[in-house]
Amino acid sequence: MSDVIVIGAGPAGLAGAIACAEFGLKVTVLDEFFRPGGRLLGQLYEEPSGNWWNGIKEAERLQQKTKDLAIDVRCGVSVFNLEKDELLWNVHTNAGSMKASYVLVATGSAEYPIPVPGWTLPGVMSIGAAQVMTNVHRVQVGKKGIIIGANILAFAILTELQLAGIQVDRIVLPEKSPISQEAGEPEEVLKSLLSAAHLAPSLLLRFGSVFMKNGLLRKIALNFYPKGGMKISGTPLQLRKAAMEIVGKKQVEGVRVVDITPNGATVPGSDKIYEADFVCIAGGLYPLTEITAVAGCPFQFVPELGGHIPVHSEWMETPLQGLFVAGNITGIEGGKIAMAQGTVAGLAIVKRSGKEAGSIDRLLQKSVDYVRDVRQHAPIQFNPGVDEGRQTMKELWVSKYGKEGKVIS
Amino acid sequence: MNDKDLLVCRCEEISDEEIREAIRQGARTITGIKRRTRAGMGLCQGRTCQRLVARILAEETGMKPEDIDPGTDRPPVKPVSFGVLGGVAND
Structure with a gap:
């Protein structure tokens, strides 16, 4: 059995899986496409700096890392239900059901x-x-x-x-x-x-x-x-x-x-x-949230983030114990931000699992700051109000669950 | 093509006009419209039309987008065979 199941092998999911595996957690990644990478696979553009962003290369780099860390990446697998028994999350897929203590939902977005x-x-x-x-x-x-x-x-x-x-x-x-x-x-x-x-x-x-x-x-x-x-x-x-x-x-x-x-x-x-x-x-993107909805996660309407968003903390933790989110499911932004968020979610899972008690708080804080940093320097902003949207979600979380992300179950 | 015939739910072939008629009959939620018309009950389970239906509902009733419930997602959120649902893996 894996410690962590990641749903979605895009930039957020892969980065999250890698962060978990680097601290010794056993990780399975599921994706319904036939190869990992998610929307990275389609991306090819020149950045203002003159460098080219080649998403396929980036996806291959992440994939190589998952191999090095012995992460089990399964493609062609569709998740159709997510539910929790007393202790574990049950992930139901067309290739059978599996259980884990932690689930990271990184299903990205769909087109409007x-x-x-x-x-x-x-x-x-x-x-x-x-x-x-x-x-x-x-x-x-x-x-x-x-x-x-x-x-x-x-x-x-x-x-x-x-x-x-x-x-x-x-x-x-x-x-x-x-x-x-x-x-x-x-x-x-x-x-x-x-x-x-x-x-x-x-x-x-x-x-x-x-x-x-x-x-x-x-x-x-x-x-x-x-x-x-x-x-x-x-x-x-x-x-x-x-x-x-x-x-x-x-x-x-x-x-x-x-x-x-x-x-x-x-x-x-x-x-x-x-x-x-x-x-x-071309109608733009909205967060693809069905899996978190069937799991019972509460939602908040934040138009700057693309609509109804699963409630989450800066640690990418939802109010449901063991359930995390990262990437476009939390708001429409670019691939680099999704990756940075995936790392936050992965490190937060590491923290909750009790591993690396000494250094993890500092690393987690650093990764949260890094998301903001990437956002500030992002060449593409899908919504000019994204900062306000993120702030709205943060304040909502703090007012309901407290700063450190006290978890309800 | 007449705008009335404009398809909104492509899976179940439900038109813009059919959705507006359901609202005129009293539907005030995405789920209510789904029950009356089948919009959102097809293969994609509303991935394509659900947000459009929400906008039509807002237009017809003057409801604010934040007050429109996004509807209830239910498993299976992706099409699967009865065999898989019944616990037989790999179809």
Whole structure:
């Protein structure tokens, strides 16, 4: 029997497993994909420093470490239930059930869909699916595509598609509606893009980030936003156009697009159909929390972290004894932060297990500080309010369970 | 395509209009909408549509997002065979 079962072999789960195993705990890692790495596998981008972040390499590095530490990594295993008997957690999977004292849930996030008429046509996919097909499976998703939805994830994957020689014709917004919400409002989109201005090699976005913290200047910028869009690594970003419908008889043939005003209202009679053979919908990410929900973990709605989040401490501990969380399940952020959080969770498990009583407190504190440090220097911020979101969760925990993470059972 | 026919729950093929009709009939929770329409009861168990249903509910009723219960996740959260559920490993 393992001491620890980690659900999810992405950056958070692997880092957590490694931290546990380094202190002698026996660890099993489960993942439903056929190889470990999680979303690291799709990542390939140039950092502001000029270095390239190659997620596949990073995943291989972590995998090698799990081998060195004799961690049992099982791929192709789906967890469908998590429950506790008196002492142990029972992890139920399609490959049988297993028990452990500690469980780290690092299931990451899922993509927010934006329904657009025609979105069930073959050739329409989420932006993340295009990334996995391109960078993991090496399958060309199409010859010429259109991305609906302008966010940081979409830009990162746009670059990856281009590196693979796949043409992306344009990025447009979804139609403004109560369902698409901010994703359909040019000003909100522009505001969110400013937090990643360095990723957008265009003068307005790069130099504009200073000026455009001012709402009036932002409105002016949108009023004069070029109709053809501004190029992001060669693909026009059209903040003043919205997708009304994905058209095609048996598969995607194009997207019907209209002009929109700076606040997202459609301009009648401006419809145009742009040809494409694939469409990516980029709605952003939300934490994938089902496993913690069936385990009985309490939740808190924190919009800056991506929605309903399992309540957790800075040690990544939930109020359920022996249950820990790390990575995007605790809030949408980048892979490096997920890794740092995984280390915190792993060290917190080591502490709870009673190992390394002497040095663990200091190491744990250091790892908590390191998460903040990584966050401050992160090139990509998925949500500009992430710090506030983390603070909200911290205060909630302290008010309910006390500072050191007194555990209820 | 008419917006009314826009599919929200792709697994069970439930349209935007069917979800709004369920709310008009009195559904005020994700679970209530699920019971009336089957939205979220398919293969993905609401991974795709649950958040969309929440937004439609907020739009129709004026409820705040934080007041909308995310619904009850129940095992199995991933599709498994009856054999596995019955305790026979590896299907």
